[in-house]
Amino acid sequence: MTLSGGASVPRFDPSRLDDQACLADGDPSGMLRTVASSAAQIRAAYRAAVEAGAARVAGQGRPRALVVAGVGAAGIAGDVLNAVCGPGAPVPVVTVRGYRLPGWIGAADLVMVLSFTGRGDEALALGAEAVRRGCSLLAAGPADTPLSALAAQAGAPFVPISSVAGQPQATMWGLAVPLLVAASALGLTDAGEPVFEAAAQRLEDIAHRCRPASDSFINPGKTLAMELADGIPMIWGTAPIAAVAAHRLAAQLAEQAGCPAVWGALPEAAHDQAGVLDGPLAARDIFEDFGDDEASGPRARVRLFLLRDADEHPQVAECRQTSLRLAQDRGVPVSEIASEGAHPFERLAALVGLGDFAAVYLALGYGLDPAPMSVIAELRARVSQ
Secondary structure, eight states: OOOOTTOOOOOOOGGGGGOHHHHHHHOTTOHHHHHHTHHHHHHHHHHHHHHHTGGGGGGGOOOSOEEEEOSTHHHHHHHHHHHHHOTTOSSOEEEEOSSOOOTTOOTTSEEEEEOSSSOOHHHHHHHHHHHHTTOEEEEEEOSSSHHHHHHHHHTOOEEEOOOGGGOSGGGHHHHHHHHHHHHHHTTSOOOOHHHHHHHHHHHHHHHHHTOTTSOGGGOHHHHHHHHHTTSEEEEEESSHHHHHHHHHHHHHHHHHHOOOOEEEETTHHHHHHGGGGGSTTTOOOTTOOTTOOTTTOSOOOEEEEEEEOSSOOHHHHHHHHHHHHHHHHTTOOEEEEEOOSSSHHHHHHHHHHHHHHHHHHHHHHTTOOOSOOHHHHHHHHHHHO
């Protein structure tokens, strides 16, 4: 998604979402099809992880810690692992986003290195450092890349993934599933084939309900996109699973639609971000039509999104309900989205799947190509110079 210099600020037009020709023309990279293929991605990733022997990491016994190394979608995949294993996991799950492993990580730990290109500087640096420290290793990324060579040199399992439409955020499922297969072999979660199949079926149902031909008034993805366009999203998750989905949604909004969002997890988010409800972005004029000021463009304002999960602590539930009432008392609109399913991974898939569709529809509603912004490629190119 790019804007040429001097171009006018794009306006969100909800009518675009029900114009099939507009949707097709505005999505040349096929991001809607890519999101709709999430179920197939999970099934393919599970088969690849099993065939590559991701469960071999259990051969040396349970590690002291699981360390997920990677950035972007890889980092969120680490958060998925941590949330699915849950607070009762007998070993910690740590995600490292950067170039250096913490000093305490050593031969007793399992380092899982992820990269959607297999060439990411961060992943390769962390993987090489893990090998030097004698850590157990598991890697996932495209085949025939420096990362696969590193894994082969270390004699470590390597799970090949397919780069979906060249989009890093679209590879999240391919990166997360091998981690869960390994964690299940270690006895840290019960993520077997039935769990992945249930999550895939959940995503298929969401894809059907969010299909382009489904009108906005019955399409939850389009409805959520219109709510996201109503202001600056402040997205709070009410449990670990929902917090990961909140982070994912904020990342997708930035990458797919070029829109900023604030995310957090209750109860901490209520302490850190609740002040926004009394701030200048919360005030609204009930007679104002959003975006009426042609000279200055739409006036920034906030909208609260509460992502809910069944594994919600009772005190967090009270915090959520109180936050909702405080927002409503101040005229700040609130959207609540509840997870669906039995297993934590299935519930996560439900929240993430809906958010992924909404982010793409938000971009298309603005008349923008939802492919990743060229500024991201430019940033990485300049850093690597």
